[in-house]
Amino acid sequence: MNPVNTVVVYGATGHTGRFVVEELLRRAIPTTIAGRNPSTLTALTRQVALPRRTALPDQLALPDQAAMDGTQAWDRAAITPAAVDDPRTLDRVAIAPAAVDDPGALDRAFAREWDRAAITPAAVDDPRALDRAAIAPAAVDDPRALDQVAIVPAAVDDRRALDGAFARQWDRVAIASAAVDDPGALDRAFAGQAAVINCAGPFALTAIPVLEAAARNGVPYVDVAAELEANVTTLGHPSASRAVPACAFFGGLADLLAAAALDGDTKADRIEVAYGLPSWHPTPGTRVAGEVSHERRGGRRVRFTDGQLRYHQDAPVHLDWTFPEPLGRRRVIAEFSMADIVTIPSHIDVSEVRSLMTVDAAADLADPNTPAPVAVDALGRSEQTFVVDVRVHTGGVERRAIARGQDIYAISAPLAVEAVQRLLDGRTRSTGVASAGAMFDAADFLNALPLEVEVH
Numbered sequence: 001m002n003p004v005n006t007v008v009v010y011g012a013t014g015h016t017g018r019f020v021v022e023e024l025l026r027r028a029i030p031t032t033i034a035g036r037n038p039s040t041l042t043a044l045t046r047q048v049a050l051p052r053r054t055a056l057p058d059q060l061a062l063p064d065q066a067a068m069d070g071t072q073a074w075d076r077a078a079i080t081p082a083a084v085d086d087p088r089t090l091d092r093v094a095i096a097p098a099a100v101d102d103p104g105a106l107d108r109a110f111a112r113e114w115d116r117a118a119i120t121p122a123a124v125d126d127p128r129a130l131d132r133a134a135i136a137p138a139a140v141d142d143p144r145a146l147d148q149v150a151i152v153p154a155a156v157d158d159r160r161a162l163d164g165a166f167a168r169q170w171d172r173v174a175i176a177s178a179a180v181d182d183p184g185a186l187d188r189a190f191a192g193q194a195a196v197i198n199c200a201g202p203f204a205l206t207a208i209p210v211l212e213a214a215a216r217n218g219v220p221y222v223d224v225a226a227e228l229e230a231n232v233t234t235l236g237h238p239s240a241s242r243a244v245p246a247c248a249f250f251g252g253l254a255d256l257l258a259a260a261a262l263d264g265d266t267k268a269d270r271i272e273v274a275y276g277l278p279s280w281h282p283t284p285g286t287r288v289a290g291e292v293s294h295e296r297r298g299g300r301r302v303r304f305t306d307g308q309l310r311y312h313q314d315a316p317v318h319l320d321w322t323f324p325e326p327l328g329r330r331r332v333i334a335e336f337s338m339a340d341i342v343t344i345p346s347h348i349d350v351s352e353v354r355s356l357m358t359v360d361a362a363a364d365l366a367d368p369n370t371p372a373p374v375a376v377d378a379l380g381r382s383e384q385t386f387v388v389d390v391r392v393h394t395g396g397v398e399r400r401a402i403a404r405g406q407d408i409y410a411i412s413a414p415l416a417v418e419a420v421q422r423l424l425d426g427r428t429r430s431t432g433v434a435s436a437g438a439m440f441d442a443a444d445f446l447n448a449l450p451l452e453v454e455v456h
């Protein structure tokens, strides 16, 4: 029998599902991987570390297999200049920003962390030490989760150890298989579990069956859907259980930024969401989502104007948009229409919401030969960077919220997992189904993500 009270990742075999599983494991949250195909799920737990390792630069791989042992990795965790060059990895190991400019202080900080790192029963009695080790309260009861936490910080500047640590964690996840057209199997997979994160697209097929199975079992639901029509259906669903659709890069992030810029107000005249992506290497799932949406719309385009979604056949308009540096002035498609035009008006009284996309990224997406993303760092992220520039216009006043980060697929994982943690610990502002900006304290949520955020 499978363990209960885990977070179930439906669609765990996908590119985004894997990031979500690793984010859960990094936070020491007991995890079940789920999907339609039992053999690919089982194979995944054995193979998942391999593609990442082979994709990483040679000079960063350690020379021997002993690196796979977590204890040895801790011994070897002296801070290298390479780690100091990467603020995000430093953030992840909870180093005070002050230390980043000071290699000596940085080494001492790590030395202190190391001293404290072996998780023992004594450490469990010390909430401050647990905080420092980034252990979720739930993990305190779970020796396996504590083991996992002890491995991860050490591995941050040790790529092979990191892969090894994750591989071991993947070995430990529970597995549940259920097709979306088999409600009984979905019920068996979700009964007694803590939450479900749906990463299986196309969401036109998966969102409602998975959401309804979660609701039947009284389990909170989060998905990463970027298909507007699926977002409309899930946001309008009368589920009594809490659910947060589109809690990912598209749909969730801009909704949180808009809510943070509005700072409690719920009315605006116009909201613009400009996506500054220098490139976009889409996954197969992204391509399928685009095809499904295209078919669903009969080839038409969609916009949110005069307070509603409207389908149209106008040609795309290009214009210049000045993103914050380093991106600066870029050519964008003015009505690229992403999931934000559904999530934002679901709780903000606004007559026009527009998403704009850099022409370069849109061209990558449209080109069938653009390859899928390739991992370039220890966290499996691609080299893609992003700036999301949200401008809220009300009565002639512009408020602005900006987020900068790396890899639109990777950032979707902390968005979805942070949502689940907040749904489980009661940090919510709404009941039933709501978008991230309505369900959570947006500014506080954004602060918890591996992003640079500015709100003006």
Ligand SMILES: NC(=O)c1ccc[n+]([C@@H]2O[C@H](COP(=O)([O-])OP(=O)(O)OC[C@H]3O[C@@H](n4cnc5c(N)ncnc54)[C@H](OP(=O)(O)O)[C@@H]3O)[C@@H](O)[C@H]2O)c1
Pocket: 010, 011, 012, 013, 014, 015, 016, 017, 035, 036, 037, 040, 179, 180, 199, 200, 201, 202, 203, 205, 206, 224, 225, 226, 227, 246, 247, 248, 249, 250, 251, 283, 284, 285, 286, 289, 339, 408, 409, 412
């Ligand atoms: N909102 C956002 O910003 C955002 C971010 C990331 C991803 N997404 C969306 O998330 C979805 C997945 O993206 P991805 O990058 O992870 O794609 P991917 O790597 O191609 O993975 C697709 C996943 O969906 C599963 N799946 C496909 N059809 C299914 C069905 N009929 N029943 C059950 N499972 C099914 C696949 O399972 P098998 O292994 O069994 O084929 C696989 O796990 C896409 O729709 C994408 O648009 C949105």
